[in-house]
Amino acid sequence: MLLIEILPDKCDFCGCCVGVCPEDAIELKEAEITIIEELCTNCVKCVWSCPIEVLKFNKNLAKANNENRI
Amino acid sequence: MKTEYDIIVVGAGPAGSLAAKFAAEQGVSVLMLEKDRDVGYPVRCGEAVSMAGLKEFIEPDPKWIATEITKFSFISPDKTKIEVEFEGKGCILERKIFDYELANIAAKVGTDILTRAYVNGIISENGKTAGVKFEYRGEQKEVKSKIVIAADGVESRVGRWAGLKTHSDFRAMESGIQITASNINVDQNTCYFYWGNIYAPQGYLWVFPKGNGLANIGLAITGDIGKKRSALSYLNEFMETHYPNASLLSQVAGGIPFTPTLEKIVAPGIMLVGDAARQINPLSGGGIISGMIGGSIAGKVAGEAIINDALDSIFTYEKKWHDRLGKRHEMFNRIKNGIYNLTDEKYNNIAHDLKKIPKNKITLGQIAKTAVVNKPSLLLDVAKTFF
Ligand SMILES: Cc1cc2nc3c(=O)[nH]c(=O)nc-3n(C[C@H](O)[C@H](O)[C@H](O)COP(=O)(O)OP(=O)(O)OC[C@H]3O[C@@H](n4cnc5c(N)ncnc54)[C@H](O)[C@@H]3O)c2cc1C
Ligand code: SF4
Numbered sequence: 001m002l003l004i005e006i007l008p009d010k011c012d013f014c015g016c017c018v019g020v021c022p023e024d025a026i027e028l029k030e031a032e033i034t035i036i037e038e039l040c041t042n043c044v045k046c047v048w049s050c051p052i053e054v055l056k057f058n059k060n061l062a063k064a065n066n067e068n069r070i
Numbered sequence: 071m072k073t074e075y076d077i078i079v080v081g082a083g084p085a086g087s088l089a090a091k092f093a094a095e096q097g098v099s100v101l102m103l104e105k106d107r108d109v110g111y112p113v114r115c116g117e118a119v120s121m122a123g124l125k126e127f128i129e130p131d132p133k134w135i136a137t138e139i140t141k142f143s144f145i146s147p148d149k150t151k152i153e154v155e156f157e158g159k160g161c162i163l164e165r166k167i168f169d170y171e172l173a174n175i176a177a178k179v180g181t182d183i184l185t186r187a188y189v190n191g192i193i194s195e196n197g198k199t200a201g202v203k204f205e206y207r208g209e210q211k212e213v214k215s216k217i218v219i220a221a222d223g224v225e226s227r228v229g230r231w232a233g234l235k236t237h238s239d240f241r242a243m244e245s246g247i248q249i250t251a252s253n254i255n256v257d258q259n260t261c262y263f264y265w266g267n268i269y270a271p272q273g274y275l276w277v278f279p280k281g282n283g284l285a286n287i288g289l290a291i292t293g294d295i296g297k298k299r300s301a302l303s304y305l306n307e308f309m310e311t312h313y314p315n316a317s318l319l320s321q322v323a324g325g326i327p328f329t330p331t332l333e334k335i336v337a338p339g340i341m342l343v344g345d346a347a348r349q350i351n352p353l354s355g356g357g358i359i360s361g362m363i364g365g366s367i368a369g370k371v372a373g374e375a376i377i378n379d380a381l382d383s384i385f386t387y388e389k390k391w392h393d394r395l396g397k398r399h400e401m402f403n404r405i406k407n408g409i410y411n412l413t414d415e416k417y418n419n420i421a422h423d424l425k426k427i428p429k430n431k432i433t434l435g436q437i438a439k440t441a442v443v444n445k446p447s448l449l450l451d452v453a454k455t456f457f
């Protein structure tokens with residue numbers, strides 16, 4: 001389940017997140033960004049590297065997901 | 071558009087354009103693909119380069135030079151200012167025009183160029199890269215080639231698809247942010263560097279004049295720092311305290327891989343250049359000139375490989391790059407590891423020691439000597455190798 005949230009309206013399409021993603025899970029066109037859910041491991045490295053706070057780890061979703069599992 | 075080229079270059083930044091030029095001028099066919107609508111825009115860059123670096127490839131032209139640089143100013147956390155004349159000269163580019171000009175030079179020697187061409191895969195044949203797949207104005211296309219030169223910048227995905235390990239550790243990737251602002255009252259021939267954790271921990275903050283009251287103001291921090299606070303929040307704080315009346319003409323984000331060159335920058339049928347190969351100076355983050363150098367070597371080697379029908383010879387590019395700059399970058403990286411974690415107190419102490427040297431006697435060498443007491447060759451190397 002994808003737990004990384006993108007705020008596309010904030011994104012500058014700079015590619016910093018793409019450069020650190022270990023899974024090549026980010027598709028970035030001229031002005032369009034998507035995370036490929038099947039490849040993403042929710043490792044959060046892209047979140048830490050985004051210079052302008054576009055990417056967020058969705059804690060609530062993560063929590064709900066964990067509870068569902070139990 | 072032809073369905074087959076000798077060489078395909080992905081990305082039309084300085085590294086890509088130089089690779090295309092140095093290949094195409096040998097008479098081989100070259101196609102350069104750029105995903106953005108415009109070559110050279112948006113400008114994710116402080117735009118500072120050394121004149122000497124430029125002159126190796128192109129005669130400086132007022133058309134794309136915003137201002138000339140003759141002085142460096144280093145500012146410590148307690149605002150002690152050290153000024154040094156810059157031996158040799160530098161300049162702040164107008165990259166929008168500069169990158170255009172480089173692509174134009176490549177085109178003039180026969181390179182075909184497409185913009186809005188988003189490369190989204192490679193063609194592989196017998197374990198060798200044999201072309202690229204790309205989306206061009208809504209249509210999926212394929213073009214074959216003997217050699218692909220990946221100049222796709224910080225993202226560096228093309229090399230990954232060919233099996234090269236290109237992704238950067240988040241701790242070594244600098245997350246950058248920059249604004250171009252007006253009403254910035256600074257000397258128009260001085261580059262200002264702010265060092266210290268209050269400005270930009272594990273990185274630095276720059277103010278580069280662009281003439282007419284304009285300046286590029288930016289900073290970069292590592293992903294390790296980004297865990298706690300974003301680059302944006304550091305820049306906002308700086309602007310509020312230093313230039314509350316500035317108007318912003320532009321704001322861009324950008325990643326700067328502060329690492330030595332990748333271990334492997336060639337695989338069968340593919341070569342990596344510029345940021346894609348991590349050819350940035352890992353101490354300063356300057357990558358325009360080093361990318362142009364990488365691109366020029368790769369383009370030359372690739373063209374010769376085609377002409378001599380000796381595709382395996384592209385592997386010689388690796389050694390040529392390492393001899394020219396790669397090894398130096400490894401040394402800069404060691405220096406960086408030594409200085410990027412200094413405390414603010416240490417930065418202040420270095421600045422205070424330097425202040426004791428009479429102004430007319432201060433040279434980069436002197437700065438180095440003082441810095442050596444604290445950490446090896448600190449500012450000398452930073453300054454000397456900045457661009
Ligand atoms: C904030 C910031 C400040 C900087 N300041 C300086 C400075 O003052 N001095 C300096 O020397 N360097 C500076 N740099 C570094 C410098 O900008 C880069 O090193 C330089 O641009 C590298 O050139 P390049 O050709 O390798 O890559 P780029 O210039 O990044 O070009 C890569 C191109 O490839 C395109 N591309 C990417 N993926 C694809 C794809 N899939 N398909 C098609 N096209 C693609 C991109 O759109 C881009 O145009 C700075 C960088 C940043 C982020
Ligand atoms: S690092 Fe941030 S601004 Fe840059 S492309 Fe990724 S999400 Fe967008």
Ligand code: SF4
Nearest residue numbers: 021040041043044046
């Ligand atoms: S969370 Fe990790 S795997 Fe997922 S997109 Fe971000 S960096 Fe890539």
